[in-house]
Amino acid sequence: MHEIKLSTQRKTQLVDITDKVREALNGDDGAALLVYVPHTTAAVTINEKIDPELVKDLEGAFERVVGNDWGWTHDDKDGPNGPSHGRASVVGPQVLVPLRGGKLGLGTYQGIFFCEFDGPRQRSVFVSVLQ
Numbered sequence: 001m002h003e004i005k006l007s008t009q010r011k012t013q014l015v016d017i018t019d020k021v022r023e024a025l026n027g028d029d030g031a032a033l034l035v036y037v038p039h040t041t042a043a044v045t046i047n048e049k050i051d052p053e054l055v056k057d058l059e060g061a062f063e064r065v066v067g068n069d070w071g072w073t074h075d076d077k078d079g080p081n082g083p084s085h086g087r088a089s090v091v092g093p094q095v096l097v098p099l100r101g102g103k104l105g106l107g108t109y110q111g112i113f114f115c116e117f118d119g120p121r122q123r124s125v126f127v128s129v130l131q
Contacts, residue, residue: 018049035096041088043092
């Protein structure tokens with residue numbers, strides 16, 4: 001297992017980690033690659049990496065899909081973050097990417113994004129090759 005460490009700068013932020021995941025793969029061959037986020041207020045997804053405006057749109061969409069104004073009762077030591085848990089649950093903590101000849105089996109426009117919902121924070125992403 002390889003660990004990617006990253007820092008986020010905003011409450012809600014999508015970070016393209018495709019190149020870091022590719023580096024973590026290091027040419028290893030297997031059937032698939034598991035990319036997993038060990039945090040309850042963050043997630044990982046695959047989406048278009050070509051247009052940075054789409055990333056901004058998605059950040060705003062996640063904030064609307066799970067609203068801050070829903071009367072959340074969960075309170076964390078850093079303040080109310082119930083919506084962050086909800087957004088992370090909607091997206092999910094892992095993606096599975098098939099491998100082809102030791103390379104990520106992503107489509108032309110696809111990228112792997114770390115989704116921060118409770119930033120800014122120091123975060124980790126785990127990457128494992130599955131045989």
